[in-house]
Amino acid sequence: MSSLLEMENITKTYPGVVANENISLTVEKGEVVALLGENGAGKSTLVKAVFGLVHPDTGSIRIKGTEISFGDTAGAIAQGVGMVHQHFQLVPIMSVTENIILGDEPRRGWRLDMKKAREEVLALSKKYGLVVDPDAIVEDLPVGTQQRIEILKALRKDVDLLILDEPTAVLTPQEIDELLTVIRNLAKSGVGILFITHKLREVMAVADRVVVLRDGKVAGATTPRETNEAGLAHLMVGREVVLRVEKGEAQRQDVVLSIKNLHTLDDRKLTAVQGFNLDVHAGEILGVAGVEGNGQRELVEAICGMRQRVTGEVLVSGIQTPDMQPRKVHLMGVSHIPEDREKHGLVASYSIEDNLVLNQFDQAPFAKGWIRNRSALESNAKTLVKEFDIRTPSIKTTAGALSGGNKQKVVVARELSQDTKVVVAAQPTRGR
Amino acid sequence: MAKKLLGRRPLLFILTALVLLFFYLRDSLVTTSVMSTSVTFGLPLAMAAMVGIMCERTGIVNIGIEGTLLVSSFVGFFTASLTGNLLLGLFAAVAMGAVAGLLLALLSITWKMDQIIAGTIINILATGLTSFFYKQGHTIPTTFPEFSLPGLSSIPFFGPVLFVHGPLTFFGIFVIIALWYALYFTPWGLRSRSVGEHPSSADTAGVSVLKMRYLNVTIAGAIGGLTGAYLTLELVGSWDRGFSAGKGFTALALMIFGRWNPLGALGAGIFFGVAQAITNQLMFSQVITIPQQLTNMLPYVLTILILAISAGKVRAPAAEGQPYEKESA
Numbered sequence: 001m002s003s004l005l006e007m008e009n010i011t012k013t014y015p016g017v018v019a020n021e022n023i024s025l026t027v028e029k030g031e032v033v034a035l036l037g038e039n040g041a042g043k044s045t046l047v048k049a050v051f052g053l054v055h056p057d058t059g060s061i062r063i064k065g066t067e068i069s070f071g072d073t074a075g076a077i078a079q080g081v082g083m084v085h086q087h088f089q090l091v092p093i094m095s096v097t098e099n100i101i102l103g104d105e106p107r108r109g110w111r112l113d114m115k116k117a118r119e120e121v122l123a124l125s126k127k128y129g130l131v132v133d134p135d136a137i138v139e140d141l142p143v144g145t146q147q148r149i150e151i152l153k154a155l156r157k158d159v160d161l162l163i164l165d166e167p168t169a170v171l172t173p174q175e176i177d178e179l180l181t182v183i184r185n186l187a188k189s190g191v192g193i194l195f196i197t198h199k200l201r202e203v204m205a206v207a208d209r210v211v212v213l214r215d216g217k218v219a220g221a222t223t224p225r226e227t228n229e230a231g232l233a234h235l236m237v238g239r240e241v242v243l244r245v246e247k248g249e250a251q252r253q254d255v256v257l258s259i260k261n262l263h264t265l266d267d268r269k270l271t272a273v274q275g276f277n278l279d280v281h282a283g284e285i286l287g288v289a290g291v292e293g294n295g296q297r298e299l300v301e302a303i304c305g306m307r308q309r310v311t312g313e314v315l316v317s318g319i320q321t322p323d324m325q326p327r328k329v330h331l332m333g334v335s336h337i338p339e340d341r342e343k344h345g346l347v348a349s350y351s352i353e354d355n356l357v358l359n360q361f362d363q364a365p366f367a368k369g370w371i372r373n374r375s376a377l378e379s380n381a382k383t384l385v386k387e388f389d390i391r392t393p394s395i396k397t398t399a400g401a402l403s404g405g406n407k408q409k410v411v412v413a414r415e416l417s418q419d420t421k422v423v424v425a426a427q428p429t430r431g432r
Numbered sequence: 433m434a435k436k437l438l439g440r441r442p443l444l445f446i447l448t449a450l451v452l453l454f455f456y457l458r459d460s461l462v463t464t465s466v467m468s469t470s471v472t473f474g475l476p477l478a479m480a481a482m483v484g485i486m487c488e489r490t491g492i493v494n495i496g497i498e499g500t501l502l503v504s505s506f507v508g509f510f511t512a513s514l515t516g517n518l519l520l521g522l523f524a525a526v527a528m529g530a531v532a533g534l535l536l537a538l539l540s541i542t543w544k545m546d547q548i549i550a551g552t553i554i555n556i557l558a559t560g561l562t563s564f565f566y567k568q569g570h571t572i573p574t575t576f577p578e579f580s581l582p583g584l585s586s587i588p589f590f591g592p593v594l595f596v597h598g599p600l601t602f603f604g605i606f607v608i609i610a611l612w613y614a615l616y617f618t619p620w621g622l623r624s625r626s627v628g629e630h631p632s633s634a635d636t637a638g639v640s641v642l643k644m645r646y647l648n649v650t651i652a653g654a655i656g657g658l659t660g661a662y663l664t665l666e667l668v669g670s671w672d673r674g675f676s677a678g679k680g681f682t683a684l685a686l687m688i689f690g691r692w693n694p695l696g697a698l699g700a701g702i703f704f705g706v707a708q709a710i711t712n713q714l715m716f717s718q719v720i721t722i723p724q725q726l727t728n729m730l731p732y733v734l735t736i737l738i739l740a741i742s743a744g745k746v747r748a749p750a751a752e753g754q755p756y757e758k759e760s761a
Contacts, residue, residue: 051636053636071758073635073636073638074638074640077637077638083636087632089633089636089637090630091625091626091629091630091633091634092629092630092750093629093747093750094622094625094629098622098626099633102622102623102626102633102634102639103623103634103637103639104637104638105619105622107619110618110619111618112617112618112619112622153637
């Protein structure tokens with residue numbers, strides 16, 4: 001009997017990059033296969049090929065023994081493939097129901113049957129224990145809920161093979177545990193699952209088999225029983241990895257950031273931060289924990305001068321920072337690694353070189369009066385690309401062309417390479 | 433349903449009704465005729481706005497509506513004039529409109545040209561070609577005749593205003609309502625809107641972004657052709673250089689004012705029509721004497737005003753103007 005999914009010798013090259021090189025992979029019915037690899041190892045490219053979103057150069061893909069034609073998403077769906085995408089594929093202004101039925105809508109004659117659609121969504125939600133409000137508008141929902149919608153969307157059409165592309169990237173630990181349970185239950189009911197991640201814990205917890213990709217090639221295949229997290233990490237990066245950060249006791253010095261009785265509103269003008277007080281000392285790392293959507297974003301933005309402070313003050317080394325003036329706050333020594341790097345961290349159409357000086361382009365040595373200093377820009381970029389291991393063809397490459405992890409390295413390199421008193425990092429390890 | 437029909441401006445609606453009632457009680461004959469005229473002024477604009485709505489809802493900006501109206505009315509008029517057959521003229525105009533739509537689709541979807549430039553190309557091409565091929569002295573024997581819908585037309589006020597018109601007027605109103613219904617209550621509408629808002633969502637759900645865009649932009653062009661035919665073969669009965677007179681651009685303002693909703697744009701079109709009809713009536717009855725040039729400016733001034741008022745308050749389809757790249761998803 002043929003396997004559920006057989007990929008044979010898949011090769012895909014982009015200009016200057018080999019994303020996949022001769023990759024073969026199988027998934028059986030009822031099996032959870034984890035596809036593990038660093039950012040940019042070619043995991044997403046590979047599974048997008050199965051779903052018809054990427055057109056491989058060579059190779060073949062068979063589902064239940066039937067060869068599928070490349071680039072045919074509707075065909076893949078018809079073959080029983082469902083996919084949960086890394087970047088949510090939801091229409092923000094539409095309702096949950098509309099998003100779930102899109103592409104295969106219940107009809108009454110030639111009209112949409114929204115009543116039936118709604119019932120279908122409720123039944124689906126109940127069947128898999130994934131709670132959603134069918135009438136809510138997607139853009140009003142937190143990411144955890146949006147993720148549930150994505151999964152329901154993929155499961156709606158009795159899938160045989162479910163592909164999950166880094167589904168845990170934006171979830172809290174509790175939400176991840178829920179998701180892993182859902183995955184196990186699905187596998188038990190006979191669905192084959194291809195699960196992409198770079199988180200070792202999840203692989204150990206849920207996978208039957210693990211295939212590790214490195215630089216577009218299969219670096220190894222194993223099972224969680226035969227290995228451990230350190231072994232997987234070794235396969236993933238090709239060298240020994242320290243999984244625990246050894247750090248000594250913090251050497252606390254003076255208070256550098258002081259937040260006093262801060263109040264802010266969220267985008268819907270509802271109270272988000274209420275009478276918040278905090279002191280951060282030099283030499284310490286202070287973590288702010290909590291389920292997303294409880295004011296963390298608003299707090300960060302208020303500190304950095306990107307959001308109106310209703311009342312309260314933010315002091316850096318005892319000096320009050322101005323409200324709603326991010327640039328001045330930055331010049332006072334506050335570096336910011338923003339939650340949404342695409343929106344607030346980078347200009348996608350600018351080169352890496354320019355992105356690395358986004359908040360100091362007009363200062364020495366990067367500018368002399370009105371004129372930009374090209375050689376200083378270049379040497380700065382070359383140093384940082386090397387120091388932070390930003391994988392890029394050149395420093396002139398646009399930031400938008402980089403993979404998510406490398407984009408983040410650009411932001412981090414820029415923010416950490418400057419004279420700074422406080423680093424405000426919002427979800428800095430989130431994969432996007 | 434009622435909320436969707438009235439839109440979010442019930443106050444404006446009630447106010448208009450009260451003003452109408454006041455004038456109707458003072459002089460029913462003139463009020464009726466002014467309102468009837470305003471339908472013929474406003475409807476072509478609203479229909480042209482449908483072209484924009486259909487395109488932009490799937491993510492294609494169409495600023496070539498003006499050119500589409502111009503070239504299709506030209507083809508419609510001269511086909512009717514040379515063959516002596518109005519229906520042939522109508523079909524020719526619709527076909528020409530569809531071709532203009534197809535051209536926009538080819539330029540902006542397949543060749544991923546900047547959509548503003550693609551639209552401008554259509555406008556310039558239309559102006560150039562029609563001016564070049566235009567010959568004076570052609571006429572058509574008649575226009576599409578006005579007729580009264582039996583029963584409905586004898587309702588006081590509403591009868592003569594809404595139900596005594598040429599066939600294309602009725603058809604135009606039908607197209608607008610049908611488009612509204614289709615956009616919000618059919619699978620096609622759901623898919624179209626998703627393609628205009630977040631094309632990769634549609635793509636990953638198995639909806640072909642390319643096909644939806646091609647289909648809608650071409651049908652939109654055909655509606656533009658219908659509008660062109662309506663203008664020349666039913667309302668005016670002649671054709672001259674620059675015949676479309678900025679209606680295609682005013683239509684874009686109606687589209688925005690109507691929040692990319694066909695009924696909203698219809699309402700905005702009627703508002704424009706009323707303004708124009710009242711001005712004409714005031715001039716005609718010599719209540720006011722202002723130079724013709726100033727009154728000709730009215731649609732443009734209103735367009736600017738409306739755009740200034742609605743700026744920042746309306747939300748355009750999110751993927752508007754962006755070519756869809758499948759592999760960057």
